[in-house]
Amino acid sequence: MNTFVNRMIRAAKLDAALYESVEHDKSATAQAAGVVVLASLAAGIGVVGQLGFGGLIAISLSALISWVISAAIIWFVGTKLLAQPQTEADIGQLLRTMGFAAAPGVLRVFEIIPLLGAIVGLVVWVWMLATLVVAVRQALDYDNTGRAIAVCLIGWVIQIVIAGLLGGLLFYGGDNPGMTGGAI
Structure with missing residues (x-):
């Protein structure tokens, strides 16, 4: 079986040894980016009709940017705020493990199926949370899953705050939309 596909399957199976392997394999960074894409x-398959091919490209670029930002945030939280004595990681290690944690996301193609799509989406979302926690635990060399969950939650909150600030700057020019005094 293709090494790339095999790695994706093992990542989806929450195989801690796989996450340890890609953490230390610098050549796996491109594969991790491939999983994210x-x-x-x-x-994005479900929105092709609305966004077209250009929309798929935009979705992929957005996912790659989000992946890099998320890895940087998780690295900071995990190595600076909630590190354990044995924690030693760089952003590349988090990029690789977190990239492979997106493996269950390929099943989101089935969200296009009427009625079943929402269930598939929920199952894949929960599954990806689990793979992310394992990826973070392994990349940060934690000895317990609870700390990895905490890092993921804190990182998620930070990412939401950053997205909110950036969204405000992009969509409102930095102004509070409720305080501009402009016509509605």
């Missing part, structure tokens, strides 16, 4: 394309 495949998962984003699968998620």
Whole structure:
């Protein structure tokens, strides 16, 4: 079986040894990016009719940018705020493990199926949370899953705050939309 596909399957199976392997394999960074792109394309299949091919490209670029930002945030939280004595990681290690954690996302292509799509989406979302926690635990060399969950939650909150600030700057020029005094 293709090494790339095999790695994706093992990542989806929450195989801690796989996450340890890609953490230390610098050549796996491109594969991790490939997983992120495949998962984003699968998620975007349902909106192709609305956004077209350009929309799929935009979704993939957005996913790659989000992946890098998320890895940087998780790295900071995990190595600076909630590190354990044995924690030793760089952003590349988090990029690789977190990229492979997106492997279940390829199943989002089935969200296009009427009635079943929402169930598939929920199952894949929960599954990806689990793979992310394992990826973070392994990349940060934690000895317990609870700390990895905490890092993921804190990182998620930080990412939402950053997205909100950036969204405000992009959509409102930095002004509070409720305080501009402009016509509605």
